[in-house]
Amino acid sequence: MAQKPSIPKGTRDFGPVEMARRNYIFDTIRSVFNLYGYSQIETPAMENLSTLMGKYGEEGDKLLFKILNSGDYLRGIDMGLVENGDYVKLTPQISEKGLRYDLTVPFARFVVQHRNELQMPFKRFQIQPVWRADRPQKGRYREFYQCDADVVGSDSLINEIELLQLIDDVFTRLGIRITIKLNNRKVLSGIAELIGAPEKITDITVAIDKIDKIGIEAVNAELLERGITSDAIAVLQPVITMQGSTAERLAELRRVLASSETGIKGVDELQEVIDGVNLLGLEAELELDVSLARGLNYYTGTIIEVKARDVAIGSITGGGRYDNLTGVFGMPGLSGVGISFGADRIYDVLNALDLYPSSAAAGTQVMFTNFGSSEAAAAMKMLKVVRSAGIRAEIYPDAAKMKKQMGRADALAIPYVAIVGESEMAEGKLTLKNMTTGEQQLLSVEEAIATIGQ
């Protein structure tokens, strides 16, 4: 019975060209992670639901993909729950595993489970897919890769400085010009202290973020509308309208936050990180941005966000420092700092700017023709030599018509075709056709290798 096959909504197949490009991105990031002393780990796709539930809020619990227990999952269930349609309470009775939702919770679980084997500070990276039962839409998938590096067990700001260098290194290698935005949670806490309304911090950052678009009058109006007092808004003015260099902004923040111990701690931390990074030099543009408030409930110090300078797209990397990664698993007080590369958006940026180097292609470099069994045998001997020189090569497996064979090379954008017919065999050579220029040359295998490998 024929079925029309499809894949679940929100998921994707990756074909050869996409895969070669994705591998280029992941290989680049992986090699830089290694260069900075981060070690790769992998955790299972499935975690116990007890590990995952309650870690992402009520909404997150709903978005977890849950795996039906194997065998007779109906045995022993509470029938009342079924009759009342109470699927939320029934779920834990018929499902005890779920697919990982991010890499952070599995990492926390890993650290606690293996704490006796780990050397602190522990620097790990992880590149694996995660799954979320979100409503699919453009750029949002139900299966996507995350690409995280974290160091836990050290409070030193050297870790922040190193991660900023690492980010700079990755995007320099990829050829993407970036702006790294920096903030510190303690600065935001200081601002909240200052105006005596800690619960309004999100409203404030949202409003400040609009200053360039709507101007100071509109921002002040919005703040008032969001319930910030006129007095508080007056106090906030220097923060909202902050201009100038990073050094000038730091000085201004230090002045405004002088009365807040937490706020000044945040300014000190920012200063140390920025000085450290500047001492070493960065390709990226570094920008102090007090409106940056990502991961507000989670981050406790440095907050990092990266934007591409030449493509209008959201954040392509983000991260920050946290205080208590593993408390929920019974191991309190473990702090760390981490970053996460957004592979899908980086892919889009590289496509938009057409930045893939030719080495990012993993396709066949030369295709040998097949004119019958004796020609094919001769071609296969040459093919072996070509491959041992590291050139990706194939032979057309059937003695099909020349046109069909050339058509394959064309369709797959294979740059060279090696023609081995009777006359070539007689000379122990091949005719190498450059598929871009159409030029043909009678060459020895060694000469062909040199030409293709150029």
Add this chain to the structure above:
Amino acid sequence: MAQKPSIPKGTRDFGPVEMARRNYIFDTIRSVFNLYGYSQIETPAMENLSTLMGKYGEEGDKLLFKILNSGDYLRGIDMGLVENGDYVKLTPQISEKGLRYDLTVPFARFVVQHRNELQMPFKRFQIQPVWRADRPQKGRYREFYQCDADVVGSDSLINEIELLQLIDDVFTRLGIRITIKLNNRKVLSGIAELIGAPEKITDITVAIDKIDKIGIEAVNAELLERGITSDAIAVLQPVITMQGSTAERLAELRRVLASSETGIKGVDELQEVIDGVNLLGLEAELELDVSLARGLNYYTGTIIEVKARDVAIGSITGGGRYDNLTGVFGMPGLSGVGISFGADRIYDVLNALDLYPSSAAAGTQVMFTNFGSSEAAAAMKMLKVVRSAGIRAEIYPDAAKMKKQMGRADALAIPYVAIVGESEMAEGKLTLKNMTTGEQQLLSVEEAIATIGQ
């Protein structure tokens, strides 16, 4: 609330050392796949259950991990099924997706779904985890990687020859000595024809397989017990006791199977593949083995199995030719040939033989000490130079006691420590300590790079 964290049974965490080794294996296989013109694809972890069900037999259906529908999965279900405890019939009402069970069915689905974009013959490889709700036991996991290459849309035996070379190339690079066992489904069909009992073919291959262990008398007794007639057993004798070189075995098979058109076709195919491979030369030992019967219900031509010669472990790679990959999805008659590398067993073999090259380690090569902020700043400048030379390096993030810092390098088997203290700073140099020999040298950064990179 503290939970004691664990992972679902049958799944694994991979730590830094295991990951570096697994990456070495996957990178090696991936680069050889590319070298032979195979292109990588990836498919989603989740497939529609309609794609997966019925493809692996009744037992396989049970072993699929099924994903509970999101939201109110109880709405509209048939309550009678719940009351009767008929979980098998209930499952499709509350679950429409499952985790992929192997890479073959998703590949078939991919080929049909994307048929208009694909160039035939289509040579693809795929390295991804699969999930099976099998009872976990030693060496059998509920999540494990498969590593498959297939070419579809070509009947040419050149594909078989190329895949055998590819296998040879992979294991030569890994340093594993192997025996490749070859058989052909048509030879087995010929034998079945010969004795007039096609349904007994599995019994026959199982018995033949024991010849070396239990001897001809016991094999014949077992065949009789399994319901093969004495006459048939007599006819089978030359096949069971077949000895000598591959050429001699082929000649013997050709004689015995002379009356079976199918059998002779199988011998011809074996001959062509073996001749083709021998012409090109293999590192591996090639063995014609008529007892080889893997994938009997699936393979229609060549059957391939690879064993490690220096470690007693099951098959480490296998594959064969099939006739009808995509028929079940409404695209009949697509034949192909494929192989699958057993990554977990290859990992075990490399461990047993201690065959990992030092380049397979991805860990830090040199750790810089941290004696305080000014020393750390000096160290970080050197660190940047070291990294840009491609050396994996880190700095101890905190100004901890020397003993603690050295302890980290020891525990992580970091081969070099770069000590940057006051005296080194004064000279603009570092003291490089070889952690294996204990030797220390005062060196410039460039000299240190040369030493570490050796």
